[in-house]
Amino acid sequence: MSGITFTYKIEGGDFVNAGKASSEIKRTLKQLNVAQKTIRRVVVSLYEAEVNIVAHAHRGNIDVAINSENISIILKDEGPGIKDIDKAMEVGFSTASPSVISMGFGAGMGLPNMKKNSDYLNVESEVGVGTTVTIKVALIE
Amino acid sequence: MKKDSLYHAIHIDIEKCIGCSHCIKVCPTEALHIWDGHSNLNTERCIDCDECYRVCPVGAIQVEDDGLAQIKQFTTKVALIPSVFMGQFPIHVKAREVFKAIQELGFTYVYEVEEGSQLVEDLITEKIENQEKTPIISSFCPAVLRLIQVNFPQFTDNIINLKTPVDITATSIRKQLKHKENVGVFYFTPCSAKITSLKAPIGEEESVLDGVINMDSVFNKIQATLNNVTPTVKKHKKEISNNAIKPDHILWSLTGGEIKNLPGTCLSIDGIKNIISFLDRIETRGCHEIDFLEMKGCDQGCAGGILTPQNRFITAQRLRNRAKYYSEYYNENPEESPIYHTDGISFDEVKTLKIKPRSIIKFDSDPMKALRKMEQSQKIEKILPSLDCGACGFASCKALNRNIIEGKADLEYCFVLQRKKEEIGELTSKESKGVLEKIWGEQKFKNNI
Known part of the structure; x- marks a missing residue:
């Protein structure tokens, strides 16, 4: 199927640029005339995932593929990994450092928000190696 | 209209x-x-x-300037002036003298826009306290409303469905003058956006104003009248020219003027580029901590409007001085307080229609077609030089790209690509020159080197 792809590189700890990928994808979806509610869901999920890499990992890649039916986002990072994925999915659970929390992040809403706003969410992780998050959102209702 | x-x-x-x-x-x-x-x-x-x-x-x-002649078709001619107009004159010029000079131009009455600010402030306060969808966005600046319509359609729902002080004061004036014959209300505008608002309203079927007077064109006439007036001798006793304005509201059209007395967390932003980057940010990251957002397209708010003859910073300072003077007056005369003519006006009379999105960002209304155009656009992006030189007649390579997709421009408009095409024999240098002449006009290519 035809479609378009985007790739972004994310640096761990780079809070200055956190959100750039989300902002560009948001613009693309606006250009594609996707419904505003759907754009909102994609952007919330992607932004949370992007910030997770910045807050927790050393570095990561975001691969975005958009076709006429859905958007699929794969965020693959090199980092500490998640010890207990089920626990991380709980609202309010956070392992963010105090300095990250002081910047307004790390409220323990990241994965729950992604789950809430996406049609498909898969988290695979290996402690000490990294995490891969896959998010899919249908673009047509 | x-x-x-x-x-x-x-x-x-x-x-x-x-x-x-x-x-x-x-x-x-x-x-x-x-x-x-x-x-x-x-x-x-x-x-x-x-x-x-x-x-x-x-x-x-x-x-566009409809001039003063337009007021002649009305019997009762009302000048509705915003406080920034007062800020065009030095402190020693009394408001009373300016009002008189305006009347000499043919106006029957002079009212000040900010008389309507109290009602707006009360209604916004109510909305903030009711915790409506946040952030509530001010409806004050027409350029900002149009920006949201075309670039940030998501936020059209956040715009408060409330008229601005200009329209509210005009509504109030019509009530006060209902026994008068053939009333025409004319607003002295600091910018073009308010003229457009009158002639192509968004959020209302028809403007409550009858016309707009451009501030720059009327300024010289008033200045000439004032030059003939001997300056009033400074009196020891303070006096104010309008007891229908709260001192703080003199600053309403400046940056921060709307939020001065509002509850909750409010933010004010001025300058269209600042507004764009802020809206872009909260569109991605959300904005839960802000209750009310005041946004004014011009730096320093309306004091920076293009039709204001004086320097924006001086204008703003003069308004702050006037507000201070008013405030001191009420402190020294505790038996007096501002009288609001808008008191009897209900919310239904001053609410606006929902402002509808009108996206200019989308490549096509049909997502399938839009996707195909985007694929094409990505290919073009790789070819264009990212110089943003403007030689194609468009602001940037991105803008040229979009216009190629829309079928309104060609790759040959790019002079870097022209050189490449000449090199491989797809274009002669005469043809290249021909394209540039179409864009920039033949005249620019006539003089010899």
Whole structure:
């Protein structure tokens, strides 16, 4: 199927640029005339995932593929990994450092928000190696 | 007034325009491009922010001016002046003298716009306290409303459905003068956006105003009248010229003026570029901590409007002085307090229609077609040089790209690609020159080196 792809590189700890990928994808979806509610869901999920890499990992890649039916986002990072994925999915659970929390992040809403706003969410992780998050959102209702 | 939603008070005088491209570079919505040797305005994209007017070196960007003659068709002629108009005159010029000079121009009554601010403040306060969808966005600046319509459609729902002090005061004046014959209300405008608002209203079927007087054109006439008046001797006793305005509301049209007395967390932003970057940010990251957002397209708010003759910082300072003076007056005369004529006006009389999105960002309404165009656009992006030089007549490589997709431009408009095409024999240098002549006009290519 035809479609378009985007790739972004994310640096761990780079809070200055956190959100750039989300902002560009948001613009693309606006250009594609996707419904505003759907754009909102994609952007919330992607932004949370992007910030997770910045807050927790050393570095990561975001691969975005958009076709006429859905958007699929794969965020693959090199980092500490998640010890207990089920626990991380709980609202309010956070392992963010105090300095990250002081910047307004790390409220323990990241994965729950992604789950809430996406049609498909898969988290695979290996402690000490990294995490891969896959998010899919249908673009047509 | 006839309703034409694509009307704009700004237009380009092609006789004066030298096709220099200053304006296309500053337009925040890529509404301008050069063709045939002059600038052209895309009326669907223009948001009336007036940025182009500021940078034009030859005065080719002009603002429609209906002039003073328009008031003649009314028996009772009302001048509705915003406080920034008072800020055009030095402190020693009394408001009373300015009002008198306005009446000498033919107006029966003079009212001040900010009389309506109290009602707006009360209603916004109510909305903040009811915790409506946040952030609540001010409806004050028409350029900002149009920006949201075309670039940030998601936020149209956040715009407060409330008229501005101009319209509310005009409504109040009509009530006060209901026994008068044939009343015409004319607003003294600091910018083109308010003229467009009158002639192509958004959020209302028909404007409550009868016309607009451009501040710059009327300023000279009033100044001439004032020059003939001996300055009033300073009295020891303070006096104020309008007891229907709360001191703080004199600052309403300046940056921060709307939020001064509001509860909750409020933020004010001025300058159209700052507003765009802020809206872009909260569109991605959300904005839960802010209750009310005041946004004014011009730096320093309306004091920076293009039709205000005086320096914006001086104007703002004069208004702060006037507000201070008013405040001192009420402190020294505790038995007095402002009398609001808007008291009997209900919310239903001052609410607006929902402002509808009108996206100019989308490639196509049909997502399938939009996707195909985007694929094409990605390919073009790789070919274009990312110079943003403007030699193609568009503001940036991105703008040229979009216009190629829309079928309004060709790859050959890019002079870097022209060189490449000449090299591989797809274009002769004469053809290249021909393309550039179409964009920039033959005149620019006539002089010998």
